[in-house]
Amino acid sequence: MKLWTGLLILLLAGAGCSYQGEDSPVAAPSDDPAKTAPGGAPAELYSPDKDPLVNPDSLFQKAPAEPEKIARDETLVRYLKSDPGTLNPLFTSSVYETYVEDTLFDGLFTFNSDFEWIINESMVESWEKTEDHKTWTVKLRAGLKWHDGHPLTAHDVAFTWEAIMDDAVPTKTLRSGRDQLESVTALDDLTVRFVHKEALPTGKWNMLYSILPKHIIGDKDDENRKKDPSLKKDPYYLNYAQAPIGCGPYKF
Template sequence: MKKIVFLLLAVLCVSFLSGCEDKNKEGGKTAEKRKAEGVTGDALVISTLGDASGLIYNITSDSASHEVSQYIYNGLVKFDKNLNIIGDLAESWEISDDSKTITFKLKKDVKWHDGEPFTADDVEFTYKFMIDNSTPTSYDADFRLVTGFQVIDPYTVRISYAEPFAPALLSWSMAVIPKHLLEGKEAAKSSLMRSPVGTGMYRFKEWKSGESITLEANEDYFDGRPNLDRLIFRIIPDLNTTFMELLNGSVDIMGLTPTQWVKQTDTALFTNSYDKYTYLAPSYAYIGYNMKNPLFEDKRIRQALTYATPKQEIIDGILFGEGVPAHGPYKPGTLWYNDNVKKYEYSPEKAKQLLAEAGWADSDGDGILDKDGKQFSFTLMTNQGNSVRTKIAETVQQNWSKIGIKVEIRVLEWASFINEYIDKGKFDAVVMGWNIVQDPDPYDVWHSSKCGPKMLNFICYSNPEVDQLIDDGRHTMNPQERKKYYDRFQEILAEDQPYTFLYVPNALVALSKRFREVAPAPAGITYNLEEWYVPAGEQKYRFEK
């Protein structure tokens, strides 16, 4: 399910091609293989910096919530290891010749975690839930383009659009939620936010707020029981503490900091127990500016801040070279990436020139620019537990001070940072990161209609030409024609600089050697988590059946 938000690359089947149908049966073969091997047991202990805000996937947007809930729910489609779209709850699908209708055939052997059968009524309920104005979701836009939803029979649904919609197939990777438990209820206040019921390979077991969330294997999973008995998400809001827990054996997998990767993993204690995996991550780091703050209204100010940001110094000094400069919201080397956009090489002098053109000068000689009697000063926020982001904030604070800008750094606990500041638009500028979505459609993050509480365009960027390009790109089926819209979109972002795009990092993963069948692929390292197992003689945790 993993809305196939927050990961990335070009998948032609997403293009809503006529007659595209899932013929992949690997899921059943994998289930048979796992059953034949009979190696079940143990747990994977995963570290996460922050606690989840809730476990109904469709109405949460924070990574901590999605990291857990992705294993609880399924969508109609999902990715295979090579980022091809295959069926999940859908057995197959057909797309009409005019690319305006998808007919899904659903799997018939699926049950909710409470034993109730999954049917087309649940898919219809999920669709209506997503377009209900009272549903607090950031992911409604794709579903509002549906013009007709028909339940043909208990295991067939037909979905119609007024015009071809490029991300249509992929949009049905959204989690399907249980009608029998949520109908007539306010989802955000439902008990399912804390005790969810899905169809996924793992079912909810326990949530100790601020400590851990535990999932247990779904014995009745339609694609075969996963080998590992439990997934335990430990909430550890500091990466240095997490690394110590890793070395102590209390955590099995974590994303290492560049310092840990380069300087702290060459010991026998580490190499005897852990493997390291690295690849260019489908993500980017950035500094985002609140476009409702008058300080940032003039694009020359934002351009100046980017010119005064030493991206390569950040990559070399903070990441130890484990990344490449970012110039926009797409991953280098992919179809959608435009390498010809304006790039901002480090130039404090150019920054000073732009600030002067915008009317800022140090009129009183105190080293801080001022205009109309007000100093150029603001607060730069980021979240606790991420030393890389804190170091980035400190680096830009020092560099921006050299061009006359005073910056205060504020580091906040994750839940407070998101719920009280980001979601409410109560910030000046932030150091954050995005995972890069599989489909190139940037609607949720960059379209002006997605500015608002709990929306993903939380900086409230607005450009009419960008809105039109995004709208046109969504309704263009040919990938090369579609790319033209996104190339122009990236050119405008490069000119407007609503973000200072910093870098695309290398993923730096440490994983306990006791886990087998780990096979990193374009879809990531955990795409086949259901196949992971620990030999009986190496299992660490035992649970009562």
């Protein structure tokens, strides 16, 4: 807190000193060594982008190119300022819930450290789109599994979108954007097709969502879902929201 307070004061002070009104005199070069760089040039203004305490180099280090150098069996411990209310991606709403969701679940699309949309190559083998940008066909990698060992297929991808769009499921936040898709269809176990209602600049972001396990959540004919179409109130779904089976890099 002290660090950010200090940064705020410095930034405000810099902004105040840089303003020169019509009657404001131009400041003469300072004789204070602390305010000048070697050679008499003005000292460089403070920039939080270059502050190692604010943006350490490790924050921007890329993962090793060799997969064997990436530790995949370690335990992740992360401090959160608030307890997550749910770990079911359908209902996550706070940033703390999202932090945990991103470690437990995965999707076919994601974004990098620059918040640029990218294909999730750990799940996608290939993809193509039509010239009108409305139809995307994605082929999943073979051998993908849920944390319980059950195969992850294109049917899970299509099922998740159907659950998001189900009016009985109170997931309006996640539905926004995904409702711009006309359909999401599993062509076979490894191929899924996204059809957009229209070609939009945001279209590729509308396909970004965490995949849910169909074999656990259940389709509309499943007995658990018949008892609780909202997927949110019955003990079966409440238990899942506290200890979900996912497909991400970490699991309970």
